[in-house]
Amino acid sequence: MKIVVCIKQVPDTTEVRLDPKSNTLIRDGVPSIINPDDKAGIEAALRLKEKVEDSIVTVMCMGPPQADAALREALAMGCDDAVLLTDKAFGGSDTWATSSIIASALKKLEFDVIITGRQAIDGDTAQVGPQIAEHLGIPQVCYAEKIEIKEDKLLIWRQFEDRCHIIKVGIPCLITALSEVAKPRYMSVGGIVDAYHTKEVMIWSYEDIMDTLDVSNIGLKGSPTRVTKSFTKEAKGTGAVLKNLTDDEAVTAIMAKFKEKHII
Amino acid sequence: MSKDIYVFAEQRDGILSKVGLELIGKARELADVLDQKVVAILLGSGVKAEAKILIEYGADKSIVVDHPILEEYITEPYTKAINLILIDKQPEIVLFGATSIGRDLAPRVSARIHTGLTADCTKLEIDTETKLLLMTRPAFGGNIMATILCQDFRPQMATVRQGVMTALKRDSSRKGEIEEINIEFVASDMNVEIIRIKKKTKKSVDITEAKYIVSGGRGIGTADKFDMLRSLADELGAEVAASRACVDNGWIDKNYQVGQTGKTVRPDLYIACGISGAIQHVTGMEDSELIIAINKNEAAPIFDIADLGIVGDMNKIIPKLTESLKKSKRIEGMV
Numbered sequence: 001m002k003i004v005v006c007i008k009q010v011p012d013t014t015e016v017r018l019d020p021k022s023n024t025l026i027r028d029g030v031p032s033i034i035n036p037d038d039k040a041g042i043e044a045a046l047r048l049k050e051k052v053e054d055s056i057v058t059v060m061c062m063g064p065p066q067a068d069a070a071l072r073e074a075l076a077m078g079c080d081d082a083v084l085l086t087d088k089a090f091g092g093s094d095t096w097a098t099s100s101i102i103a104s105a106l107k108k109l110e111f112d113v114i115i116t117g118r119q120a121i122d123g124d125t126a127q128v129g130p131q132i133a134e135h136l137g138i139p140q141v142c143y144a145e146k147i148e149i150k151e152d153k154l155l156i157w158r159q160f161e162d163r164c165h166i167i168k169v170g171i172p173c174l175i176t177a178l179s180e181v182a183k184p185r186y187m188s189v190g191g192i193v194d195a196y197h198t199k200e201v202m203i204w205s206y207e208d209i210m211d212t213l214d215v216s217n218i219g220l221k222g223s224p225t226r227v228t229k230s231f232t233k234e235a236k237g238t239g240a241v242l243k244n245l246t247d248d249e250a251v252t253a254i255m256a257k258f259k260e261k262h263i264i
Numbered sequence: 265m266s267k268d269i270y271v272f273a274e275q276r277d278g279i280l281s282k283v284g285l286e287l288i289g290k291a292r293e294l295a296d297v298l299d300q301k302v303v304a305i306l307l308g309s310g311v312k313a314e315a316k317i318l319i320e321y322g323a324d325k326s327i328v329v330d331h332p333i334l335e336e337y338i339t340e341p342y343t344k345a346i347n348l349i350l351i352d353k354q355p356e357i358v359l360f361g362a363t364s365i366g367r368d369l370a371p372r373v374s375a376r377i378h379t380g381l382t383a384d385c386t387k388l389e390i391d392t393e394t395k396l397l398l399m400t401r402p403a404f405g406g407n408i409m410a411t412i413l414c415q416d417f418r419p420q421m422a423t424v425r426q427g428v429m430t431a432l433k434r435d436s437s438r439k440g441e442i443e444e445i446n447i448e449f450v451a452s453d454m455n456v457e458i459i460r461i462k463k464k465t466k467k468s469v470d471i472t473e474a475k476y477i478v479s480g481g482r483g484i485g486t487a488d489k490f491d492m493l494r495s496l497a498d499e500l501g502a503e504v505a506a507s508r509a510c511v512d513n514g515w516i517d518k519n520y521q522v523g524q525t526g527k528t529v530r531p532d533l534y535i536a537c538g539i540s541g542a543i544q545h546v547t548g549m550e551d552s553e554l555i556i557a558i559n560k561n562e563a564a565p566i567f568d569i570a571d572l573g574i575v576g577d578m579n580k581i582i583p584k585l586t587e588s589l590k591k592s593k594r595i596e597g598m599v
Binding site (some may be wrong): 011013089095096109121122123124125126127129130131134135139140141142143145155159160161162163164165166167168169170172173179210223224225226227228229230231232239241242243244245246250251253254255257258261263264 | 320370372374380382384398403412413414458544553554573575577581589
């Protein structure tokens with residue numbers, strides 16, 4: 001079985017802080033990580049590989065050259081091959097353009113199953129997976145919590161807010177993984193050595209995939225959506241902050257507020 | 265020329281979802297600015313009767329595709345139906361709920377039709393000059409807000425989470441047109457098979473529906489402290505919720521999580537106990553009517569958005585507050 005996992009390198013948004021003076025993001029020193037849902041997707045792919053003989057797991061990432069680190073980590077976890085899609089022409093792509101680029105790159109590979117994470121923690125759109133599936137014309141199953149193989153098909157536990165669907169899907173297909181799908185393994189020492197010495201990260205630019213990709217569909221120019229303005233949120237008007245109260249005084253203050261707002 | 269605002273009115277088991285009704289309310293406001301119509305799209309099996317309800321909530325028209333294949337959500341038949349309707353009708357704007365169905369369907373539709381899609385918008389307005397839809401959403405884990413445009417492609421599409429917009433009051437005297445559309449489905453549209461449906465049986469509380477919320481954060485320290493919060497919640501008729509830290513620690517189920525990766529709530533009262541107020545959490549609750557925060561750390565950012573902040577030990581304050589509420593009820597009962 002040929003499995004391709006699409007990952008994104010993201011800043012660890014839980015580490016991002018706002019500069020209280022300039023009200024801008026402090027990005028310096030914020031570590032880059034493999035997006036958590038994608039990392040779970042890598043683990044799910046490696047577990048499928050362990051069950052099906054002669055499987056290959058390829059990991060693919062679009063991003064700046066530094067995204068090499070994310071791919072090396074995936075190789076160290078046990079992925080067989082890695083592809084980095086990097087080109088200045090890809091910069092500024094929205095989800096439509098990004099999914100067009102990744103879909104064109106996927107057409108260069110043979111695949112049975114494509115796994116992406118449900119969503120990335122920096123953008124939170126959850127769009128690129130389904131859009132890749134549409135560009136490739138293959139079925140998608142989103143929010144996978146569990147993946148099993150049954151004969152030549154996959155069984156996927158798809159989580160919705162109020163129900164779980166057990167879905168049977170043939171190949172090829174695209175699955176978006178929840179973090180719950182599998183707890184990612186740690187890189188092994190041998191894996192790390194392999195990732196940097198034996199295995200290679202293939203680097204593809206626009207030219208490598210241009211036969212199936214129209215230049216008018218990539219980058220800022222090829223993106224239907226555009227950010228016109230970004231801003232930090234204005235803080236809501238601050239109410240009273242009471243300190244050095246006794247516990248009873250605190251209760252009285254809260255009860256008074258309840259009464260004022262007709263909660264009691 | 266494209267015109268009118270379309271809303272995907274989601275239903276499950278024949279019951280209309282709240283977010284669809286909220287979006288009709290928002291679409292009404294936008295349509296009035298543009299002097300256009302609001303059209304609700306309803307897909308399902310045996311759902312015709314619900315079409316009128318969409319009109320009563322503010323739609324000028326409902327389009328219904330009623331077919332057995334649409335009973336349970338499957339990506340391809342839903343995408344096909346929506347896509348054919350959009351190609352035929354050429355709307356200006358299409359809105360979807362940012363539910364698991366909406367977030368599966370909308371990107372697939374946007375890719376097929378070749379247009380932009382903005383996820384999880386918290387604000388939608390019409391630019392007075394260009395008449396374009398201004399779609400504002402949190403990015404970077406809620407640290408910044410971005411306003412997004414889709415200038416050259418139609419329709420302009422957005423998803424919005426439940427609880428962000430407000431539904432209009434239902435008005436059973438409202439009249440509108442109901443159009444039934446037949447879509448021809450073929451066997452290959454069923455490219456996946458649902459072999460079993462497991463509905464979540466445990467009485468799952470929907471915190472987005474709660475009027476009052478008592479919420480716990482990392483500062484509560486242990487899982488059993490939720491019992492203390494539940495006692496307070498019971499006295500108030502509130503639901504319990506939590507920040508991501510509690511969910512990550514396994515203290516409470518993810519269903520109760522408020523914030524960027526959880527749910528967006530805006531109850532009449534939100535009591536934040538031991539929640540520091542990281543932006544990822546605040547994004548999900550800052551529109552609450554009244555925010556009361558209790559935290560030991562007076563520098564906690566939650567105090568920046570609280571209407572009443574108490575610097576103190578919630579382990580002592582909460583039980584006393586619960587007791588005080590009990591007492592006040594007894595006194596009222598005597599009068």
